[in-house]
Amino acid sequence: MKFSCRVDVWLKPGLLDPQGKAIEGALPAMGWANVSGVRVGKCVEFLVEAQDEAAAFAQVHAMAERLLSNPVIEVFVVRDVTEWEGLPFEDRP
Amino acid sequence: MIAKPRVGVVTFPGSLDDRDAIRAVAFMGGEGVPLWHADHDLRGADAVILPGGFSYGDYLRTGAIARFAPIMNEVRSFAERGGPVAGISNGFQILCEAGLLPGALIRNRTLRFVCRVVDVRVETSLSPLTGGLVAGEVLQIPVKHGEGQFVASPEDLVRIEAEGLVAFRYCASDGGIDEEHNVSGSANAIAGVRNDAGNVVGLMPHPEHAVDPDLGPTGGQPLLASLLARALVRA
Numbered sequence: 001m002k003f004s005c006r007v008d009v010w011l012k013p014g015l016l017d018p019q020g021k022a023i024e025g026a027l028p029a030m031g032w033a034n035v036s037g038v039r040v041g042k043c044v045e046f047l048v049e050a051q052d053e054a055a056a057f058a059q060v061h062a063m064a065e066r067l068l069s070n071p072v073i074e075v076f077v078v079r080d081v082t083e084w085e086g087l088p089f090e091d092r093p
Numbered sequence: 094m095i096a097k098p099r100v101g102v103v104t105f106p107g108s109l110d111d112r113d114a115i116r117a118v119a120f121m122g123g124e125g126v127p128l129w130h131a132d133h134d135l136r137g138a139d140a141v142i143l144p145g146g147f148s149y150g151d152y153l154r155t156g157a158i159a160r161f162a163p164i165m166n167e168v169r170s171f172a173e174r175g176g177p178v179a180g181i182s183n184g185f186q187i188l189c190e191a192g193l194l195p196g197a198l199i200r201n202r203t204l205r206f207v208c209r210v211v212d213v214r215v216e217t218s219l220s221p222l223t224g225g226l227v228a229g230e231v232l233q234i235p236v237k238h239g240e241g242q243f244v245a246s247p248e249d250l251v252r253i254e255a256e257g258l259v260a261f262r263y264c265a266s267d268g269g270i271d272e273e274h275n276v277s278g279s280a281n282a283i284a285g286v287r288n289d290a291g292n293v294v295g296l297m298p299h300p301e302h303a304v305d306p307d308l309g310p311t312g313g314q315p316l317l318a319s320l321l322a323r324a325l326v327r328a
Contacts, residue, residue, distance in 0.1 A: 011199070014247075021204075
């Protein structure tokens with residue numbers, strides 16, 4: 001079975017996020033002066049072929065720990081490990 | 094005739110300063126040995142340099158993909174046997190990603206790429222690049238990086254300082270440490286660190302660009318001389 005998976009990665013809360021800060025700095029110039037706490041992360045999507053959802057989730061978690069994030073500076077969340085039986089993955093909305 | 098120490102310089106896809114590093118090693122009297130990321134062979138190197146650049150386009154995170162290059166297995170076991178390893182700029186980022194050095198490097202606090210000559214203070218003699226120097230010496234060396242802000246968890250930072258793992262700090266020309274001269278906004282103005290055993294070191298400044306007096310400051314000379322001396326012991 002194939003599972004579509006998504007991992008979100010952010011800088012740890014304590015660390016300065018320069019990209020978030022740059023966006024936050026630009027927003028007031030466009031009239032949105034009421035925004036704070038902007039943080040920019042990464043979203044990584046892919047398909048995994050596995051026996052079942054639990055096996056897929058365990059693998060995705062290991063991948064996120066070992067490659068997709070660096071535990072020294074980042075935190076991650078594994079999202080949306082769901083069975084995939086639709087269009088070619090690249091064509092998803 | 095005394096044997097020249099062989100210093101291997103790894104070329105990853107996207108390395109930029111590999112040739113400069115080989116040239117600098119030769120300039121200082123050693124033999125630069127080109128090494129290829131996809132090989133499993135250090136070609137008898139007595140020391141290894143991971144050079145600057147943008148390995149694998151800096152995709153995902155700086156150094157994150159290069160860490161898994163085949164040659165890194167050899168570099169890791171070489172380091173575990175006590176072999177001297179120096180990571181410069183992108184090489185420093187790779188060593189941190191590989192877990193061979195503590196901490197990590199993120200975007201400069203200013204959000205700007207910095208490219209200029211800076212003053213760097215040596216903090217320890219216990220690294221392959223500083224064996225011939227004493228703590229407190231100030232060297233002029235260029236930096237050129239967008240992601241050189243050294244960070245570590247609060248507990249790691251305490252350990253790094255307590256155990257003397259800081260090898261270099263950004264400083265004023267008189268050696269004073271202040272935020273104005275901390276070009277990357279690093280924690281405690283850290284420009285380079287070493288490992289516990291003292292045989293692996295990484296730094297953001299580029300000693301290989303600072304050896305030839307015709308081209309500017311020569312603060313890289315004593316660092317490469319130290320590396321060659323360390324390599325010679327193994328040759």
